[in-house]
Amino acid sequence: MGKDKSEKLLSRICYGFADIYGGGAFVVISTFFTVFLTKALGMPPALVGTIPLIGKIWDAVTDPMMGNIADRTQSKFGAKRFWILVGSIISAITFIVMWVPFLAGGSIAGQYIFYVLMYMLFSTGFTIVMVPYNGLLPDMISDYTLRSKYSGTRMIFSSLGAIIAGLVPTLMIKDNTDASEYLTVALxxxxxxxxxxxxxxxGTWERQKKIRKVSFAATFSQSFTVFRSRSFKLFVLIFIFGQAAADFVTGLAVYYIDDVLNAYGGGNFTKLMGVILISQFLGMILFGPVMSKTSKKAPILFGTPVRMLASFAMLFxxxxxxxFTVILALSFVIGIAMAGTSxxxxxxxxxxxxxxxLITSxxxxxICSGMATFTRKIAAGLSSAVIGVLLAMVGYDENLASAGMRQAASTQRGIAYIYVFAQLLLLLITLLLAIIFPVTKKEYEIICKEIERRKGEDNSIASAxxxxxxxxxxxxxxxKLWNVENAISTRTDEKLGGSL
Known part of the structure; x- marks a missing residue:
């Protein structure tokens, strides 16, 4: 489509809308799925924490495959938009099945198998939508600054989805031991x-281009060759640690409010989630212009140190x-900084x-989107697994939880330490990785110019x-750049050394 359409606000809004799902689904899951299984169904937290992790192992199959499918599909709608359409219905159905109460008070083994399978179905539905969606913008727009604007608009809708997903369940789930309330929310x-x-x-469009088909036998090896890029490796680590830090906030919020502060009732949990999510929404609006005028990693560099200070202050x-007003104030700061990372x-x-x-021609x-989506799910799965293990290590008793009773004092302190220090560690790693990430507008434009040279569209000679x-x-x-073998080969002898 033409430049005029790409610059319209309505086009940016339509592009961003799908991330109400991308941002909201994980908020509901990371905030309430573990709570649903432990408090409503009485499953052990250490066992519950492995369910998302198993789902991520399944993603190692589905995400690369979906990336390949998206790149090789031909459709009048555009390959990615076609799969976004197909995935819309599948995603709605698979989200519901995760919250169906099954064998409540019955066989733990039976429950475990059921919810592993349901999580895998949901994860597949998420993949069908989000892998093509994450890869859509490069096929819509090539301008660096305009992409920043579209990404900023998208993240505003992601934050809006998170607000809805974070607040509506807290208003509807009055009794967190009642499984039927979770299913109503899911519907x-x-x-x-x-x-x-x-x-x-x-409301989106997609440039038609020549399809390069890759056999499914070669899908996985070729998908994982994206990790040979230094920038992609650094990006993946930023993605994992940055999003895990956010998952620890939402994943432990119920436990922190209910078990540490003993303040779940009276609307306090709704207030906390509201402050975090609304501040994230404001942060998206704040950091969008900052990112357009500086660099795309600037929000991480600005926001992460502030968030670390606010998180540490929560300990006191x-x-x-x-x-509670102090906790809300600190949570507001944390939410704004979380927006910078996202x-x-x-x-x-x-x-x-x-x-x-440039590497592969x-x-x-x-494929790039598929591996990034896989990375996001790995981060979420690892977060859930680690949260479950850490809760078990500090003595969390699921029987007390399902009976509506308080945890031991030592367990309460342990939850508080996890809530604070896990964030600090993850944030420190994220900040260090962002500092050394090498792509800004200057580097991006040099890369694009070199691609034009390799295609014969620019006759200039690259400077030193x-x-x-x-x-x-x-x-x-x-x-060694611009070589199709780089998309296939797993050798490292033609690289600079393979380090980050």
Whole structure:
């Protein structure tokens, strides 16, 4: 489509709408799925924590495959928009099945198998929508600054989805031991997510391009070659640690409010989630212009140190009877800083398609998106597993929880320490990785110019500085770039050394 359409606000809004699902689904799951299984169904937390992790192992199959499918599909709608349409219905159905009460008070083994399978179905539905969606923007727009605007708008809708997903369940789930209340919430969100995805399908476009088909036998090896890019490896680590830090906030919020502060009732949990999610929404609006005028990693560099200070301060107010207004104020700061991480991550992803193309000579946004989506799920799965294990280590008793009783004092302190120090560690790692991430607007434009040279569209000769940038960003020697074998080979002898 033409430039005029791409610059319209309505186009940015339609593009961003689907991330109500992308941002909201994981908030509901990370906040309430463990609670649903432990408090409503009485499953052991350590066992519950492994369910998302198993789902992520399944994603190692489905995400690369979906990336391949998206890149090789031909449709009048565009390959990615076609799968977004197909996935809209599948996603709504698979989200519902996760929350069906099964064998409550019965066989733990039977429950475990059922919810592993249901989680795998949901994860497949999420993949069908989000892998093509994450790869859509590079096939819509090539301008660096305009991509930043679209990414910023998308993350506003992601944050809006998180607000809805974080607040509506807290208002509807009055008794967190009543399994039927969770299913009612799931039905409502299935409709919301379906509508949001369809809006994006209707309001976006996609450049038609030559399809390079890859056999399914080669899908997995070729998908994992994206990790040979230095920039992509750094991005993946930023994604894992940055999103895990956010998952620890939402995944432990119920336990922190209910078991540490003993303040779940009286609307306090709704207030806490509301403050965190609304501040994230404000943070998206704040950091969008900052990112457009500076660099796409700037929100991480600005927001993470502030969040670390606010998180550490929470430790001094983690007891029953603590002034709740102080906790809300600190949570507001944390929420704004969380927005900085999220908006940076998805903006950075879009520019890695060109980095991969310079390495391989193949434009494969679907595969890049598939591996990024897989990474996001790995982060969520690991977070859930680690939270479950850590809760078990500090003595969390699921029998007390399902009976509505308080945990032991030592367990309460342990939850508070996990809530604070796990965030600090993850945030420190994220900040260090962002500092060394090599792609800004300058590097991106050099990469695009070199791609034009390789295609014969630019007759200029690369300067020494441009060669150095290409090598730094890709991790490859300059004369080894633009080689289709780089999308297939797993050898490392043609690289600069393979380090981050």
């Amino acid at each position: 409502i969100f299935a409709v919301i997510f379906l509508v949001a995805i369809l809006v994006t399908f209707a 107010f983690s007891y029953e009877g603590a002034p 908006i940076s991550i998805y903006a950075l992803l879009n520019d890695l398609v060109e980095v991969d193309e 193949i434009n494969r946004p679907g 500085e441009e060669i150095a940038v290409c090598e730094k960003v890709t991790g490859y020697k300059f004369d």
